[in-house]
Structures are given as structure tokens and as C-alpha cells.
Amino acid sequence: MATLTAQQLVMDVPGRPAGRPLDLTIEPGQRWGILGPNGAGKTTLLHTLAGLRSPRAGQVLLDGRALPALSHRRLARQRAVVFQERQDSFPATVMETALIGRHPYLSPWQWEGREDHRRALAALEALGLTPLRDRLVSTLSGGERQRVALATALTQAPSLWLVDEPTNHLDLHHQVAVMALLAEQADRGAAVVMCLHDLNLAARWCDHLLLLYPDGELCFGPAADMLVPSALEALYGQRLAVGQVDGAPVFVPTGGLPANKE
Amino acid sequence: MLLIRLLIALSVLLSASSLWAAQRCVTDDADQHVCVPRAASRIVALSPGATELLFAAGAGDQVVGAVTFSDYPPAAKNLPRVGSYQRLDLEAIAALKPDLVVAWRSGNPQVQTRKLQSLGLPVYYSEPRHIEDIATSLERLATLAGSEQTGQATAKSFRDGMAALGARYQTALPVRVFYQVWKDPLMTVNSQHLINEVISLCGGVNVFADLPRLAPRVSREAVLEANPEAIVAGGMGEENDHWLKDWKAFPAMAAVQRGNLFFVSPSTLQRPSPRLLIGARTLCTQLETARGRR
Amino acid sequence: MADAESKRRLILLALLLLALLSLAVAVAVGSVAVSPTQLLAVLGGGGEPLHHDLILTLRGPRAMAAFATGGLLALAGALMQILLRNPLADPYVLGVSGGAAVAALLALLCGAGITLVSGSAFAGALLSTLLVFGLAHGVGGWTPTRLLLTGVVVAAGWGAMVTFMLALSPARQLPGMLYWLMGDLSYAGSPWPAWLVLVPALLLTLPLGGSLNVLARGPLQAAALGVAVRPLQWLLYGLASLLTAMAVTTAGSVGFVGLVVPHMLRLLLGNDQRLILPASVLAGGSLLTLADTVARTALAPEQLPVGVITALLGVPSFLYLLYRSR
Numbered sequence: 001m002a003t004l005t006a007q008q009l010v011m012d013v014p015g016r017p018a019g020r021p022l023d024l025t026i027e028p029g030q031r032w033g034i035l036g037p038n039g040a041g042k043t044t045l046l047h048t049l050a051g052l053r054s055p056r057a058g059q060v061l062l063d064g065r066a067l068p069a070l071s072h073r074r075l076a077r078q079r080a081v082v083f084q085e086r087q088d089s090f091p092a093t094v095m096e097t098a099l100i101g102r103h104p105y106l107s108p109w110q111w112e113g114r115e116d117h118r119r120a121l122a123a124l125e126a127l128g129l130t131p132l133r134d135r136l137v138s139t140l141s142g143g144e145r146q147r148v149a150l151a152t153a154l155t156q157a158p159s160l161w162l163v164d165e166p167t168n169h170l171d172l173h174h175q176v177a178v179m180a181l182l183a184e185q186a187d188r189g190a191a192v193v194m195c196l197h198d199l200n201l202a203a204r205w206c207d208h209l210l211l212l213y214p215d216g217e218l219c220f221g222p223a224a225d226m227l228v229p230s231a232l233e234a235l236y237g238q239r240l241a242v243g244q245v246d247g248a249p250v251f252v253p254t255g256g257l258p259a260n261k262e
Numbered sequence: 263m264l265l266i267r268l269l270i271a272l273s274v275l276l277s278a279s280s281l282w283a284a285q286r287c288v289t290d291d292a293d294q295h296v297c298v299p300r301a302a303s304r305i306v307a308l309s310p311g312a313t314e315l316l317f318a319a320g321a322g323d324q325v326v327g328a329v330t331f332s333d334y335p336p337a338a339k340n341l342p343r344v345g346s347y348q349r350l351d352l353e354a355i356a357a358l359k360p361d362l363v364v365a366w367r368s369g370n371p372q373v374q375t376r377k378l379q380s381l382g383l384p385v386y387y388s389e390p391r392h393i394e395d396i397a398t399s400l401e402r403l404a405t406l407a408g409s410e411q412t413g414q415a416t417a418k419s420f421r422d423g424m425a426a427l428g429a430r431y432q433t434a435l436p437v438r439v440f441y442q443v444w445k446d447p448l449m450t451v452n453s454q455h456l457i458n459e460v461i462s463l464c465g466g467v468n469v470f471a472d473l474p475r476l477a478p479r480v481s482r483e484a485v486l487e488a489n490p491e492a493i494v495a496g497g498m499g500e501e502n503d504h505w506l507k508d509w510k511a512f513p514a515m516a517a518v519q520r521g522n523l524f525f526v527s528p529s530t531l532q533r534p535s536p537r538l539l540i541g542a543r544t545l546c547t548q549l550e551t552a553r554g555r556r
Numbered sequence: 557m558a559d560a561e562s563k564r565r566l567i568l569l570a571l572l573l574l575a576l577l578s579l580a581v582a583v584a585v586g587s588v589a590v591s592p593t594q595l596l597a598v599l600g601g602g603g604e605p606l607h608h609d610l611i612l613t614l615r616g617p618r619a620m621a622a623f624a625t626g627g628l629l630a631l632a633g634a635l636m637q638i639l640l641r642n643p644l645a646d647p648y649v650l651g652v653s654g655g656a657a658v659a660a661l662l663a664l665l666c667g668a669g670i671t672l673v674s675g676s677a678f679a680g681a682l683l684s685t686l687l688v689f690g691l692a693h694g695v696g697g698w699t700p701t702r703l704l705l706t707g708v709v710v711a712a713g714w715g716a717m718v719t720f721m722l723a724l725s726p727a728r729q730l731p732g733m734l735y736w737l738m739g740d741l742s743y744a745g746s747p748w749p750a751w752l753v754l755v756p757a758l759l760l761t762l763p764l765g766g767s768l769n770v771l772a773r774g775p776l777q778a779a780a781l782g783v784a785v786r787p788l789q790w791l792l793y794g795l796a797s798l799l800t801a802m803a804v805t806t807a808g809s810v811g812f813v814g815l816v817v818p819h820m821l822r823l824l825l826g827n828d829q830r831l832i833l834p835a836s837v838l839a840g841g842s843l844l845t846l847a848d849t850v851a852r853t854a855l856a857p858e859q860l861p862v863g864v865i866t867a868l869l870g871v872p873s874f875l876y877l878l879y880r881s882r
Contacts, residue, residue, distance in 0.1 A: 052779050076782025087774040089641040090827045103770050104782040108763030111561065111830065156781070330858070343857045349742050351857035352614050356606060357588040372670050373743045381609050479723065 001028040001189050002078050002159040004049060008058035011048045013041050019216020021058055026208075028159065031186045032193040033202035033223070036212030037236050042195040043084065043164055045212060049193065050081045050162045062160070076104035080158035082149050084165050084195075088137055095133045097148050098123055101155030116155075123154035126181060128174075142169035150178060161185060163194040167201060179205045199240075199251045203227055211235050288402040291395070292367055292387035301408025302362035302384075306355050308375070309347045309366035312388050313338045314535040315396075316364060319404040320412025327358045334529065334537070350374045356381060362406055364388055390534035393459050397421045400536065416536055423539040427463055427546050434465035437549045440490035440517070441468060443532070445505045447479045457531060460538065464546035466492070486512060492552040493517045494545060496528035520555040524548040564831055571838035575623070578842040582619035582849045583611055587856030617747050622848040622862070623841035624750035625741070625807045626817075630840025631757060632799035633814030634832055638768045639792040640700040643822065646815040647800040650707035653809035654714025655684025656801065657737050661721045670745060674805050681801030684710060689793060739810030739863035741848045753802040757795055758837050764788070765830030772827065811863050812870035813840050823877045843869070 009022040026032055034042045047053040049060055051067035060067045062078060080101070098120040099112050106112065112120075124130050127147040132140065137148055146169045153161065166182060167175040183205060186192045196202045202209060203223065210220035213235060220226070227249055229242050240251045287297040306327040307313040313332040316325050328341040329350070342358065345351035347369050355363065360383060365375045367389035379385050386406065390396045397417040404413020439461050443449040451457045453471035461468050469488040470480060485493075493515075495505045506523040513519060526548070530541030584595055590607050597603035598611045632647035640649070648654075659680020663673040692698040692706040718737065761768075767788055770778040775785045803810070817840040821832055847865040854860060 047776075050780065052776060071782075072779075072784050073782040076780065079780075081776075081780035083776055083780075086777070087641065089774075090643055090772050090822065092773075092827060096826070096828075097773075100770055100773065100777075100781065103766055106766055108766065110766075111564075345857045345859050349740070349859040349861070351587050351852070351859055353586045353588045353610055353852075354857040356609050356614065359606060371743050373745055376670065377614070381613055475724065 320409030626844025
């Protein structure tokens with residue numbers, strides 16, 4: 001169980017005025033979506049919440065303790081980050097890549113044991129990667145690599161997930177599978193935060209939303225309160241039509257500028 | 263009985279003193295005191311020049327190893343090799359069990375010569391920088407090798423020959439000389455070099471004597487500007503006089519105009535050995551020829 | 557995974573045997589033949605004085621210097637490749653050998669003795685890495701690409717200075733100077749300083765293997781998995797520089813070992829630094845020891861610079877592995 005708190009947090013985006021400080025608490029079991037147009041700073045906010053980037057002001061706390069005060073290893077046992085971009089300079093297999101997730105649990109002289117392998121294999125199975133386990137990551141498609149990255153995070157067994165665009169490169173089937181997997185993690189008590197560019201995925205899978213505007217303004221709250229067409233039109237500078245499918249709202253961009261800009 | 267005792271005592275004394283006298287010491291070119299307990303009988307020479315000096319000092323029979331390119335005198339060609347002067351085969355040297363090693367101070371790697379010393383071998387560092395050094399080198403090496411008679415005789419005839427040349431050209435009119443050590447790059451010598459001393463001895467004036475470095479690189483333009491009266495070329499082999507042909511492209515130079523393009527076999531002038539006398543005689547004659555063409 | 561563990565042990569054991577074998581060959585073989593019985597007599601404390609000198613004063617220290625240099629270079633290469641996240645990085649990529657050569661040549665030109673020249677080379681090597689690091693850091697903080705580019709440019713600068721000094725120095729001192737650029741164990745002095753650096757460095761890096769595995773996947777991923785990235789990178793940088801500086805000081809810039817050995821091992825054993833680092837030291841040391849044995853015996857009594865042999869051995873085997881690799 002992990003509770004993530006942002007106190008008077010101002011993220012550090014070079015060349016942008018401070019914006020409004022963020023006071024936010026993310027509770028175990030919650031599924032947060034960060035929405036915003038390109039360049040609004042979704043990834044920067046995610047990295048700041050993960051403790052990978054120092055904020056300009058304020059602080060981030062995990063279970064009441066400021067992130068810099070936690071040891072790197074201890075933090076890494078609790079929160080996993082899935083990045084949008086990955087660098088593989090050296091060849092590595094899918095299995096080896098998933099096993100990397102066990103690093104925070106190993107002592108300096110230790111090698112991965114039976115339990116670590118079991119967890120990695122289970123993660124590969126959960127993401128449908130078992131047939132690819134001995135393939136080199138560099139030979140995989142973009143979508144397959146995205147699933148490998150999620151498998152690595154799953155192997156890490158975190159109680160806080162910070163995921164940048166979880167459905168990147170994924171086809172529809174795998175999009176649903178991955179979102180279901182994250183929802184399942186939340187149901188088991190993990191807190192999940194994800195940056196999303198797809199409004200409808202956010203509407204369908206998130207219970208809380210944070211809208212991030214290009215000027216640093218932001219607002220957040222339960223998904224139902226945030227999914228107001230006028231607010232979303234202002235966020236993206238795009239007129240939207242709203243429908244309903246299976247009880248969830250569906251937004252479709254239509255021609256023309258949003259009403260308040262006409 | 264007393265007589266016998268006296269005789270024994272006397273012989274013991276004699277042998278002790280002869281043993282004392284057998285210790286041979288000289289000061290080498292690195293200002294080191296080099297001693298051998300008795301006349302060196304197994305000598306290894308670590309440069310072609312050192313080999314030549316040893317043979318000239320009368321110690322040729324005692325030389326048991328030499329480096330590559332040790333080609334003079336011809337007997338040196340058949341000596342067992344111990345690597346090249348810049349990369350010695352220390353094992354091969356040790357295996358020859360020498361009682362004296364004659365090293366080239368500025369040519370051999372210091373690390374390797376030190377190692378030889380650490381094996382307990384006496385090392386004589388040779389580096390003749392002046393004409394007189396060649397004579398004293400012959401004497402010093404002869405002392406270590408126990409061939410004083412030959413060594414001193416060679417040293418004397420070398421000194422006398424050089425002195426005769428000096429006396430003969432002492433008052434000769436100066437000739438401006440460019441001495442060409444190498445062609446590509448074009449290299450010459452400055453006033454610190456042994457060759458410069460020979461040029462002076464013959465009444466020549468080295469046009470690049472004032473350059474700061476021992477073997478400076480110079481441009482063709484600088485040679486044209488210096489306008490030497492004679493160009494003397496050495497080189498790597500003995501037949502490199504084609505180097506001189508290139509200068510004929512510059513007929514305005516005094517040396518070319520008057521045909522004063524000379525070749526001196528480099529082994530007689532560029533190697534610090536008694537053969538320098540031959541090279542010096544050749545050079546003096548060539549400069550005299552140049553004077554005659556004025 | 558007991559299987560994988562016994563396989564790792566087997567690999568390291570095999571490499572350890574190779575290392576001992578290479579040292580044994582280096583001591584047993586030379587331009588002078590020494591029979592096995594004579595060799596054993598010397599190792600037992602007896603034997604003829606000549607064989608004693610050959611083995612304990614000449615071959616032994618040189619073999620130890622070769623092994624340590626090879627180990628230093630291979631370890632430095634392995635670390636540098638992780639730091640720069642470039643499998644083709646070489647220990648000299650940051651201008652270390654050029655810095656050492658320039659400083660050594662300066663000392664030689666000033667007429668310094670061996671000890672001072674070695675010390676000067678060591679200082680020059682470290683100075684070069686500091687210079688590269690400072691310049692690459694600049695205003696914005698360094699990245700592998702910036703570091704690599706700065707290193708290449710600084711190395712080119714050293715190269716120009718070396719050429720300048722060689723052009724100005726008396727011709728007969730050239731061979732002695734070139735060894736800093738070429739790599740030659742004929743000039744190696746005492747092997748012990750190199751060992752004094754190699755052993756603690758290996759012991760220090762062994763527990764870092766796991767973190768290096770993570771760092772190889774990029775600094776962000778490493779930070780997310782609990783690695784203190786900046787301190788680790790600084791440690792890698794400092795350590796690789798120190799190792800290379802020590803290697804250059806011992807034997808000049810021996811090429812290929814630092815690039816080829818870790819890379820070959822990665823192709824053969826996979827990219828787990830916990831295995832690659834000790835394997836690199838053993839394989840690099842063995843390779844250079846064997847190469848130097850060839851260098852001093854192949855054309856004996858002519859002696860070859862060991863750099864020639866490492867290149868002649870390294871190039872084809874590397875190309876073959878690369879050609880066969882996935």
C-alpha cells in the first residue's frame with residue numbers, strides 16, 4: 001500500500017512560469033489519469049512524482065516521507081515507472097529485460113534466484129510475452145517492446161505505478177488487456193498514475209483525472225467531475241461531441257474551434 | 263726452509279697485487295664509474311657504433327653479441343644478434359653471459375639497460391659527442407677489454423690524422439656548407455653535432471649551425487635563402503647520391519652553379535667511429551675542390 | 557537457478573585456468589630455451605644462475621606486467637562501454653593515451669629519468685580525462701554523446717601535439733617516444749603498481765555489476781530501479797580513467813584489448829556485468845600475456861611491439877564473432 005502526496009508542488013519546466021502549486025493525494029487503489037495537450041508537461045509531472053526529477057518548489061511524499069529522504073532501493077521497491085522512450089544499446093533478451101525489475105530486491109553480491117525467475121515468467125505470461133521470452137528486445141515491434149516494459153514493471157511488484165502512455169504502439173486488443181492489467185493492480189491496492197493522450201481511455205479506465213494546461217494551470221478531481229466537455233474543449237483547444245457507450249462517456253472531435261474561443 | 267717460506271710469501275703477495283691490478287675501471291659517457299674484475303672477454307655491443315668502436319679498440323675477438331645493422335667491420339655481420347638497438351632481447355643478452363655490455367646512451371631504452379644492470383652486468387654507456395670522445399672511447403674500451411696496445415695505437419693514429427687535417431685547413435678560406443642528413447623530411451645538423459665539428463675542422467661553415475636543435479628539419483626555401491657554396495649529403499645507404507640530383511632544379515644556388523654537390527658515405531661521417539677520419543678526409547678534399555672552383 | 561550458476565562458475569574457472577596457463581607459457585617460453593626440468597628447478601628455488609635471471613628477473617615481471625595491463629584495459633573498456641552506453645567505446649576514447657603520450661614526451665624532451673616519465677604519463681592521462689570531463693560537462697551537464705564527442709576532439713588535439721613534438725625532437729629519440737603511442741611491454745618497468753590498481757578496482761566493481769546492468773538500459777530506467785545514477789557514473793568515469801592511465805603508464809597505449817575483449821565476451825556470454833567484469837580481467841590479462849609472449853619470441857631475437865600482435869589476433873577474431881552474431 002502506498003499513498004503519494006504532492007505538497008505545494010511546482011514542477012520544473014525550463015522557461016515556463018511557475019503555474020499553480022499542486023496539492024494532491026493519490027490513495028491506494030486509485031487510478032489517476034493525467035490529461036493534457038502535447039507539451040503541457042505530462043511526462044515532466046510524472047517524472048517529478050516519481051522522484052526522478054527535482055521540483056522547482058514543494059515536495060513529493062510517499063507514505064508521509066519526502067522522496068529524497070528515502071533510499072533509492074527502498075523507493076524502487078515501492079514505485080515502478082514505465083517510460084515512453086527506451087534505450088537499448090546492448091542486446092538483451094525479453095526474459096533478461098523482465099528480470100531487471102528484480103534489481104531493487106537483490107543485494108550487491110546476489111544473482112536472481114528461483115523466486116525472481118518465477119515472478120518474471122509470471123509477468124511475461126500476464127502480458128502474453130511467454131512465446132517471445134528468448135527473443136532479443138531489439139528484434140521486437142514497438143507494441144511488443146511496450147509490453148516488455150510493462151512486464152519489467154510488473155516484475156518489480158510495486159505498490160505505486162507511474163506509467164507514461166501505457167497504450168503506446170499497442171493494438172486495440174492489447175490496449176484493453178494492458179488497461180485491464182493496470183486496473184487489476186489498482187484493485188489489489190496499488191495506486192496507478194498514467195499519462196494518457198486518449199480521452200476515451202481515460203474516461204473508460206480512470207477514476208480520477210488531472211488536467212494539465214500548457215500555461216501550468218491545472219485542475220483535478222474524480223473523473224466524473226472532470227469529464228465536462230467545456231473544460232476538455234478548453235484543454236485541447238478542440239470542439240468535442242459527446243456520446244455514451246456502455247455507460248461511459250465517449251468524446252469525438254468535431255470540426256471548428258471550441259465555443260469559448262469563437 | 264726460510265728461503266722457501268719467503269718465496270711463498272712473495273708469490274702470495276705478487277698474486278694478490280696482480281689480482282688488484284686486474285680490476286679495470288673507466289668513466290663512461292654517462293659519467294658512471296664502470297669496473298670489470300678482469301679484462302672483459304665476453305662483450306655485448308648494443309649499437310652498430312659501439313660494435314665498431316670495440317673492434318677498432320682491438321676487442322673484436324671478445325665481442326660475443328651485437329644488434330641488427332651492426333655491419334662493420336665485416337666480421338661483425340656474423341655475430342649473434344640480440345635484437346635491435348631500440349628493442350633489445352634481454353634474454354638473448356643474458357644467455358650470452360657477458361662480462362661487459364656497451365650500450366648506446368641515447369639510443370637504447372633506458373628501462374632495458376637498467377634491467378641489464380640489475381642483473382649484475384657492468385654496462386658502459388657510450389655517447390661520443392666530439393671528435394676527441396671517439397679517441398678516448400677507444401682508449402677506455404681498450405682498458406676494459408685488456409687490449410690497451412691496439413686501442414691506444416688506433417686512438418693515436420685517429421688523433422694524429424684529425425690533427426693533421428686541422429693543421430692543414432686551419433687557415434683555409436671558409437666555405438659555406440649545407441650538410442644534408444636526410445631528404446624527406448629535409449634534415450641537417452646544428453653546431454652541437456659531431457658533423458659540425460668535422461665541417462669546421464675542414465674550414466667549412468655550417469649554414470644552419472645556429473639552429474637550436476641537434477638535427478633540425480629545414481625547408482628547401484631556407485636552403486635556397488642560405489645559398490650554400492657546397493651541399494654535402496649523407497643518407498641511409500651508401501649509394502644515395504641521387505639525393506643531390508634534386509638540387510639541380512635550383513641552378514641559381516652557388517653550390518649548383520659551381521657543381522659543388524658532394525656525397526659522403528654516411529657510415530664514415532654519421533657514425534661515431536674511427537672511420538670518421540676517412541669521412542673527414544673526404545669532406546676536407548671536397549671543400550678544397552669547392553675553393554678551387556671560385 | 558542452479559544451472560545458470562554452475563555454468564557461470566564453470567566459465568570463470570575456465571578463464572582462471574586460461575590465465576594461469578598464459579602466465580605459465582609466458583614464463584616457460586622465450587628466445588632462450590629453458591627445459592621444463594630447469595624451469596621447475598628455478599621455481600623450486602634452485603637452478604642455474606642464468607635460468608634464475610631469465611625466469612625470475614626477465615620473464616616473470618614482464619608476464620605479470622602484461623597480465624595486469626591486459627586486465628586493466630579490458631576492465632576499463634567494459635566500464636567505459638557501460639558508461640557511454642556504446643558497445644564500441646574504447647578506454648582511449650576520452651583521450652587518455654594522447655594525454656599520457658604528450659606528458660611523457662614532454663618529460664622525455666626535458667631529459668627526465670624513467671620514474672619521472674612514468675609519473676608524468678600517469679598525470680597526463682588523468683589530466684586528459686579531467687579536461688574532457690570538464691569540457692563535456694560545460695554549462696548543461698554531460699551526456700554520453702557530448703562526452704564521446706569531446707573525447708574524440710581532445711584526443712585529436714593530443715595527436716596534433718604529439719606530432720608537433722615528434723617533428724621537433726632529435727631523430728634518434730623517436731623510437732623511445734613512439735612506444736607511448738604504440739604499446740610495447742619491452743619498456744615495462746615494475747608490474748606491481750598495475751596490480752595494486754587492478755585488484756582493488758576489480759573488487760570494487762564486482763558488487764556494482766547488477767547496478768551496471770541496469771545502467772546499461774539508460775539512466776532514467778536505472779534511476780527508476782533504484783540506482784544512484786550520477787554517483788555511479790562518476791565512479792565509473794574516475795575508475796575507468798585511473799585503470800587506463802595505469803595501463804598506459806605500464807606499457808604505453810596497447811590497442812584493441814580494451815575494445816575487443818569485453819565486446820567478444822558479451823557476444824559469447826551475454827551482457828551481464830556481474831560475469832563480464834571478472835571475465836574481462838581474466839581474458840584481457842591472458843590475451844595480452846600470450847600476445848606479448850608471441851611478440852618476444854616469434855622473430856627472436858628481433859622483438860616486436862605487443863600492439864602489433866594484439867591487433868593481428870584481435871581484428872580477425874573480432875570480425876568473425878561479429879559476423880556470426882545475431
